[in-house]
Amino acid sequence: MATLEIKNLHVEVEGKKILKGVNLTISEGETVALLGPNGHGKSTLLNAIMGHPRYTVTDGEILFDGKDIKSLSVDERARLGLFLGMQSPAEVPGVSNSDFLRAAINAKSEKPISTYKFYKMLDTATKDLKMPFDLATRSLNEGFSGGEKKRNEMLQLILLEPKIAMLDEIDSGLDVDAIQSVSETINREKEKGRGFLIISHYARLFDLVSPTRAVVIINGRIALDGGPELIKRIDQTGYEFIKTEYGIEIQKEEADMNDVSIGTCAVREAIK
Amino acid sequence: MDRLSLKNIVKNNQVSISKTDEMIYCVLDGNDFNNKGLKITLEDDANVNLLLVNYKNNFPLDIELKEGSSLKIEGLLLDEQQSLNITANLGKFAKITSYFADLSSGDNKSKVVMNLNGENSSAFWKLASVTEKKDKKVFDVSIIHNASKTYGVSDNYGVTKDEGFLSFSGISHIKNGSKFSKTRQNAKIIVFDKLSNAKAQPILKIDENEVEASHGASVGTVNEDQIFYLTSRGLKEEMARQLITLGYLKPILNGFSDEEIKEEISTLIEGRM
Secondary structure, eight states: OOEEEEEEEEEEETTEEEEEEEEEEEETTOEEEEEOOTTSSHHHHHHHHHTOTTEEEEEEEEEETTEEOTTSOHHHHHHHTEEEEOSSOOOEEEEEHHHHHHHHHHHTSSSOOOHHHHHHHHHHHHHHTTOOTHHHHSEETTTOOHHHHHHHHHHHHHHHOOSEEEEESTTTTOOHHHHHHHHHHHHHHHHTTOEEEEEOSOHHHHHHHOOSEEEEEETTEEEEEEOTHHHHHHHHHTTHHHHHHHOOOOOOOOOOOOOOOOSOOSOOOOOO | OOOEEGGGTOBTTEEEEOOOSSOEEEEEEGGGSOTTOEEEEEOTTOEEEEEEESOOTTOEEEEEEOTTOEEEEEEEEOSBOOOOEEEEEEOTTOEEEEEEEEOOBSOEEEEEEEEEOSTTOEEEEEEEEEEOTTOEEEEEEEEEEOSTTOEEEEEEEEEEOTTOEEEEEEEEEEOTTOTTOEEEEEEEEEEOSTTOEEEEEEEEEEOSSSOEEEEEEEEESOOHHHHHHHHTTTOOHHHHHHHHHHHHHGGGGGGOOOHHHHHHHHHHHHHHO
């Protein structure tokens, strides 16, 4: 059974300390809800686990089945069985969704998948997600609505069969039917033994997927690690009780000044 | 696909094609012509698809499209030094659509000018170019709006690698008297490595009111968010870069009618990446 262990993880983004000693363990078969106010490190944790180059691990360990994966590249981590369903998936014009999916499946297989088997898998998965098949043949995420992008993330999850899937606000921007469809997919994949670490601001998704645990990240550290009843409490009362009951002062999110661009043409110089 | 060879109908370096019931598929093979160039005239309402192969360096191609005529050019540049030298003059309601896949080697200094002289005439230009091995390529593509309600689009996509230099320039000029015209220029270049270089310089000149004009250009390395996304699904970084770059160039295939030629271009692009 695959296990992901985060030990004393410290992470910086562009010199700013975001995670300040996160400890967390998730095993295959578990579904963990990751909660916390905006700007306290939820997405940073997921991106750091996946190895995003903008997130610098300054201390601590990320262990997958006991092996520290910090030195592994992003693709190596993916091939081990980690998956990150992104909040804002990149658009890749000109790359067909199905070509990409097939290349991704082949990347972790010893021999290439046959055309027949691939399209059968694709057909079944798109039907399960109630997703139009043509989305699978269009350019990867290009011109997709927010909801279509999220369904496409779930399509990739189904086809790539990770051991532990991390989902970053997979329900944001989804209508009621789409949330239902995404939650059904998560539940089906749970039955296959996959582990999930799910960020969401809404109890509705968690009601539908029944997490086994809930952890709350505050000020870059895990402040609470408990049962699913935490989700309901936070949904009803917010995070204030953490201050009153646990004495943890919740730092306010710092608002960055917007970048300002003055009067230039749309030409950008070469980056060398 | 059977195509009519222009060499069979050219006289004194000129050819005139009249309207027929169906589109005429032609081929211009540069090996069939001397360096004097060629003037192609499409008479009123003629409709021609022209495949251009073995284009000779700086071969002057002078195109005249009379009222209501339509020309689609499918250009394949595969040889050494194939600088384009094309001028097109369009009458009322005439339309020219050009797709060029440039996989040539050696230096290139191409100049293309499309003059929209008649009301409601339109010009669409699309280029995908790969520059490598210290080659220096400059594509200067201009669309000049000389009449009202004219429409011009210039889309240029390129990749430069292995110390190559690629430049996209050109002017989209809406002149006086060209009210209600629309023009757009787009230039994007991926610079694949630190020793390669690129320049994108689209220029708009607007002398008339009540027109729409836009231009955009980007020159840079492969987008790191795209790399992260693809690698997070298990693709190696090198493969991710290749896929993204192919995605940049391959849409040019949609402009070619012949499946064998599409296959050839696709294989060549993949080979270069």
